[in-house]
Amino acid sequence: MTIQEIILHEAESTTVDFKATAYKPASNPEFIKDVLAMANAQVPGDRYLIVGVKHNPDNTREILGVPPADQLDDANYHKAILENIEPEIPFTYSYVEVEGKQVGVFRIHSVDDPPYMMRKDSAILKIGHSVIRKGTSTFNLRRADIDRMFAQRQAADPFAGKIDVQLVIDGQKATSTHTCSEAIFPSEVARQKILSILNEKREKRQRYQEMLEKRNSTNPILQGLYQQLQLPEGLDLSSMGRIGQLGPSRYEDLTIEELEKNLLNVKSTYREHDLYAKFEEQAHKLNFILFNDSEQYVEDCSLTVRLPNDAGVSIATKIIDRPETKSAYSTPTARFLQIRYASVQQNAGEYLIRDSIKSLKHGVKNYAFQEPLRVFVPQQASGRQLRFHLTLTAKNLRKPVNKEVVLTIR
Known part of the structure; x- marks a missing residue:
């Protein structure tokens, strides 16, 4: 069914709602509530909020259209939803011509991460509050609704809620650590x-x-x-x-x-000597353990770690070899084993770390990196928190797994 056919013939339901006038401003609390309710609706497929159409109880309708002065940009509505609801709700807003008038259409799609909730207070909904559309009515979300949402997610995605992360510092699981020694280089x-x-x-x-x-x-x-x-x-x-x-x-x-x-x-x-002392002798060796509690392997994984860095932390971009003393009588030492180190890039204000993992086996510890990251934490970072944002993608993951791991510096 085309969107024009929905506008002209479809009755209001769990997936379709008509509004006579446009939502103004974009941060209109009613708009936020309606999108939230539609996103939580326990039905498959797309959902539609149609503005500029007056729908009557006998299923007749009047095409009013959205006047030019009320035709807000798509970006305004996206900003309102992003600021008020979590997680993100995918939707598009466009105009279609019906009977010579412009009708606004909100298409809410790919909402596979319920329950969606308020991330801050609004005029009619408070932080943590959530609503759901059932038929043509809106109700507060109940425990039974949430249980049903999680059951459906797990049935559709065998990895939902099954991937966890723990931080490893110098070979031990930890949530805090001390600053590094700043001995004379x-x-x-x-x-x-x-x-x-x-x-x-x-x-x-x-x-x-x-x-x-x-x-x-x-x-x-x-x-x-x-x-x-x-x-x-x-x-x-x-x-x-x-x-x-x-x-x-x-x-x-x-x-x-x-x-x-x-x-x-x-x-x-002495540059190489300083780097070796800093990253191989004084820095922490940091890694992540990835736990897969599902019943199957996670295949062909890619891991991205972002670390906003306002604490002066340094992460080595490679393994620093022990500097060799050159001599007139020495011969080069052959290196037969090349140890793989994660890709580490330092951008403006953050570190970006990437690596690949062949698979995450279930029921065992999977280390994120073949070789731990060398992380030098200076004295000035004492009392700070390092927030590592991890994103795991894989061939058989329906959606990326996002985790945050916090390291407290003593």
Whole structure:
């Protein structure tokens, strides 16, 4: 049956309701109530709210149409529903010409996630309130209605309510964790060592200069020798040394000029060492366990995790290999095993993490990631909550599974 045939011949019912005038404004409480009732109606197929048609008890009707001044944009109505009802109700609003007049048609479709409820107070319905259309009347939703809705959903979708998620931190199930240690990174250790040796060498140079100037200020031969002077080595403060193409060498063996150059480049020189220390030694190892309590596998899964990040958290985009010390006598080490790490992207204000899972077996623990995420939580995040929004899609899931997991930082 076409929409024109419904308008001209169909009587009011559970799936069809006629309104003589348009809903104005779009946030009209009656409009919100009517859409809510239609969405919860326990009937298959599409439902229609038709405006600009006066329907009489004897099933006759008068085509009034919607005047141009009352023809609101589809977006206005969508905004009103999104702001007032949860979960989202799919619908379209369009105009059809009937007897030379424009009739407004709300088509409510694909409403397979009841019960739909108020997400905030309105003039006639309060938060958490819900109504349902039965025949041509609207009733408050009852417990029996809700039980029937869930029974129908589970019968139609074997995975409805059967997928759950738990957070794993450093190999243990957890809902909270501590911040990460902010020990001095290798580049800072090197910087402090270079400065210490530089100060030692500069002091020695100054002492030699003062001694020569005092004792040999008139001796040109000794002055020439001073210009060629190689200063003795500084104290051996640690075994840490400069990294070069031919392997490590002691900072104590370098000249003041070479040390100053190394000091300028210390961050870039030790970048990989810093990353390894941050993400492989200090960061938390984070994963999710996906539970499938249905009676069959969930096949060919894709998992997307979004983390709004306003707490300064860092997530590694790859596994950081332990930095290898290059030597003139070393040979490259072959890597035969490539460990798969989830795709991690940092966008404006959030992390986006994606990975695929061959299947979720039922009755067992399924880890989301082959290799846990490396998550560095700084001291400034203490007292905050990290909210992970997970979306699971699969070949045999009727609709995506959406979950939120909250991690409290102590």
